[in-house]
Amino acid sequence: MDSVDTASTSLDSTPYTYDYDYDELCNKTGVIQFGAIFTPVFFSIVVILSIFGNILVLVVLVKFENLKSLTNTFILNLAVSDLFFTASLPFWAYYNMHGWTLGEHACKIVNFIFCLGFYSSGILLILMTAHRYIAVINPLSDIVSTTGYYSIVASAVIWVVSILVSSLAFAASKVAESKYCVYADSFWSLWGIYQQNILFIITSVVFMFCYTHIMCRLLHPVQRRRNKTLKLIFILMVVFLIGWVPYNLVIFLQSFSYWPRESDSLAEDCQYSKNLDYALEITRLFAFSQCCLNPVFYVFVGVKFKTHLKKMLKSLGRKKNNNSFRKRQSRPTITSVTSGEEFSEAP
Secondary structure (H helix, E strand, O other), X not given: OOOOOOOOOEEOOXXXXXXXXXXXHOOOHHHHHHHHHHHHHHHHHHHHHHHHHHHHHHHHHHHHOOOOEHHHHHHHHHHHHHHHHHXXXXXXXXXXXXXXXXXXXXXXXXXXXXXXXXXXHHHHHHHHHHHHHHHHHOOOOOOOOOEOHHHHHHHHHHHHHHHHHHHHHHHHEEEEOOOEEEEOOHHHHHHHHHHHHHHHHHHHHHHHHHHHHHHXXXXXXXXXXXXXXXXHHHHHHHHHHHHHHHHHHHHHHHHHHHOOOOOOOHHHHHHHHHHHHHHHHHHHHHHHOHHHHHHHHHHHOOHHHHHHHHHHHHHHHXXXXXXXXXXXXXXXXXXXXXXXXXXXXXX
């Protein structure tokens, strides 16, 4: 299994960037080998869990829920968004091991799918958090019970915005030296990094504001019975911050390498860059695992969805038992002419 030998395969905006001149002087083989070992294994686990969890969400929604509801529309779109994001991860895992050998068209398409899942998921989490906040603070609001036409419009706006943003990444991607899927130049690399940072900041502000107020409301004496909800919200906030704060901090620090600067010590710069690359290899694993955690936190913790899931599992169990019974019943039999008794061909 060959790994990329001299490239800096750090995942920032596209997900990978490469500074050719600098890396000729700063060998990062250790970083690359580290990523080639751990990233494919971790991404494989994330992909399996994400596909299973998000497809299960879609099945439960289609089978049991009203898809015209704005809440269910958001959940459905989040599951689709996570599946888009998940679809790109095997390619980046392969890239970590072998470099980019799939051609420029594949580089553009995979990067587009990655960005589409990333940005649509971020937008949806903002809207879902705001919607949940309104449902708790002002449960009689028309937004809480919105259905039908407005749900379709909301979905269309989310995906149009996400497609437009991702199309820029599609246009700016290229394959360099036949094995690096990167942005065309420093401008586009900075654009991708800061765009991710801005989305994270907006999401964090909405997240912290809404859930802090929700927790304050639930702490009211009348609402004290909702301890489970408070614990869930607290866990949700902690997991979100652990997943995305370190990753966004690292890519922000890496963005300085794209700005013109003078350095007195190449060795110090090289070591600092290596440390950031190691940090990125680790922090992105936590950040990108969110696509398999979303179904757990946003769907299956709800009483209604757990009930639907139990119904579905019981239904599958009954079907399995019925099929087994039919197979036994359909075995050929020999009937006694005199007594009318039936004897199974097998016990």
